[in-house]
Amino acid sequence: MDALSAPNPVLEIVLGTLTLVVIIFVHGAGIRSINQRFSKSWVHVDHATPHWRVNLLLALTIGALAALHFAETLLWALPVSLLGLIPSMRDSYYYVLQSYTTLGEGTVSLPEQWRLIGPIIAMSGLFTFGWTASVLVSVMTEFGKLDRLRAEGLKDKGQAGPGSGAS
Template identity: 75%
Template sequence: MNELSAPNPVLELVLGTLTMIVIIFVHGVGIRAINRQFSRCWIHVSDTTPLWRLDGMLALIIGSLATLHFTETLLWAAPVFALGLIPSLRDSYYYVLQSYTTLGTGVVSLPDQWRLIGPIIAMSGLFTFGWTASVLVSVMTEFGKMDRARAERHKGRSPSEDAGGRA
């Protein structure tokens, strides 16, 4: 336990990097599951699909991605708390959220001998948020194509035809 209470930088980097790899792996698995679900739902979408369903699908995607990030930050906070680096789980989670989002302005900090972990948490956040952003760009591209198809379909129709044509 003496090694963990006062690690050398190599041990600190190894433990941080291994945890980061786990976090990024979890993110990959989560992103794939969210993408698969989106693809399964999207094949049933047409330009006559009610807008509320499309909005609901988008809300579920955003909620799923947020839940994935909250899970990942909890996976970071658990060992920080378990190793006693920050005495309460709530404060550990707060510290991890501050680091993961690269905000870094919190009053909670790691002991000096573990301070390299903070930037590693930030690196995992930068990587996973970037990956999430690319997924949202892909999803929004599909929504944009759908919006264009709807606009083409409604092009040239009178307002009375549009009002009566869809609920």
């Protein structure tokens, strides 16, 4: 354990980078799985699908993305706690959440000799949140297409809508 108490920036960067790669791999696999489930459900959606079902699909997709981020932060917190860098698992998880979201305002911190891990955790959060945002843009694009299809259906039925000139 003495090796862990002496400052070694190379060890910090190597261990941090290896964990970062694992986190990003887990995120990629999780995103792919969530995308596949969304696509399999979305092929059954058409203009007649009730709004509540479409909204439930959106909520489940967002929930799955959030769960993925919580799992990834747990993957960071486990070694931080198990190595005794922050002995309490709750405090380790709190620290990781603070770093992962780049908020960084926490009262819990790593020991001086391990402080390079915090920015690496933040890098993983930036990567994964960016990737998640791109997935949400893709999902919302599908919702926009559905909304447009439904609006055109109303127009074709002769129902008044925005811009139709009817009051």
